[in-house]
Amino acid sequence: MDALTKMNVLSLVLCAVLLAMACIKADRIRAWRAGINPSAEELPDAFFAVARVLLVAMAGVGIYLSVQGFGVSDDTAWDxxxxxxxxxxxxxxxxxxxxxxxxxxxxxxxxxxxxxxxxxxxxxxxxxxxxxxxxxxxxxxxxxxxxxxxxxxxxxxxxxxxxxxxxxxxxxxxxxxxxxxxxxxxxxxxxxxxxxxxxxxxxxx
Known part of the structure; x- marks a missing residue:
């Protein structure tokens, strides 16, 4: 596996992590923050909605770039x-x-x-x-x-x-x-x- 292919695979793994983060429920994050800092201000539902949109968008861009990268990798190496x-x-x-x-x-x-x-x-x-x-x-x-x-x-x-x-x-x-x-x-x-x-x-x- 060449360096470009490895980088594309790593990018897909990071995209999967972003999508997994977007699926975490708001109540779980609130409970986690409360356990670390009970006096912290509670986050509104709108914050989680925006965060999910951003995470999904970042993952989508990453997947697109990875797919394009696999195409470039195929053009630079023989199979x-x-x-x-x-x-x-x-x-x-x-x-x-x-x-x-x-x-x-x-x-x-x-x-x-x-x-x-x-x-x-x-x-x-x-x-x-x-x-x-x-x-x-x-x-x-x-x-x-x-x-x-x-x-x-x-x-x-x-x-x-x-x-x-x-x-x-x-x-x-x-x-x-x-x-x-x-x-x-x-x-x-x-x-x-x-x-x-x-x-x-x-x-x-």
């Missing part, structure tokens, strides 16, 4: 169902996708791994839906990643569930891209193209 749906949508979108690599990098280069983490985070946020936050997702690469296969631990602020995304990178079957009008020292420059296979499962990597 498990939102993350589950977003990860599945991102997995479907990324699986089978293609991307160009660095012209000067070899196939065994691992520089793409950190860049792909950002791509995963953006895809998950995009598939989060209208109620999910637009931030708070982290895709952390595993230490054992290689140029051909990488795993990412996906977490989100507020969600108790984590996911593992397994990404495989292979040279595209459609071949590399040859930009027109660009030549290198040994002939035509080609831009390597890679295909990505992506799967996901709940839990750690």
């Amino acid at each position: 498990d169902s939102e993350l589950t749906s977003a990860v599945q949508g991102a997995t479907d979108a990324l699986d089978g996708s293609s991307n160009f690599g660095d012209i000067y990098a070899e196939d065994n280069d691992t520089g793409w791994i950190d860049e792909y983490a950002t791509k995963i985070e953006n895809e998950i946020v995009e598939h989060g839906g209208g109620d999910a936050p637009q931030y708070g997702v982290e895709a952390t690469p595993a230490d054992s990643n290689t140029a051909a296969e990488a795993r990412y631990l996906v977490t989100a602020s507020g969600a108790g569930t984590a996911f593992c995304l397994d990404v495989t990178r292979t040279r595209s079957k459609d071949g590399d891209y040859e930009p027109p009008g660009i030549a290198g020292g040994e002939g035509t420059v080609t831009v390597p193209s890679y295909d990505f296979g992506v799967t996901s499962r709940e839990g750690g990597c």
Whole structure:
């Protein structure tokens, strides 16, 4: 439970206390005051009527603000169902996708791994839906990643569930891209193209 949610819950508890105070009978309050200070002036019925109206009004405002606060809290934190749906949508979108690599990098280069983490985070946020936050997702690469296969631990602020995304990178079957009008020292420059296979499962990597 985040700090904002705790504050909203506390506000509702205080509202319940105010409503309980408004329900206390006037005779009981008079008896309590008489026990503490017998010489105190007796309070008129109008005082209790006004006090009840004020207490109920304060409780109503507090409840309204708490409900609005819960809505804000929901917009700033992920829940498990939102993350589950977003990860599945991102997995479907990324699986089978293609991307160009660095012209000067070899196939065994691992520089793409950190860049792909950002791509995963953006895809998950995009598939989060209208109620999910637009931030708070982290895709952390595993230490054992290689140029051909990488795993990412996906977490989100507020969600108790984590996911593992397994990404495989292979040279595209459609071949590399040859930009027109660009030549290198040994002939035509080609831009390597890679295909990505992506799967996901709940839990750690």
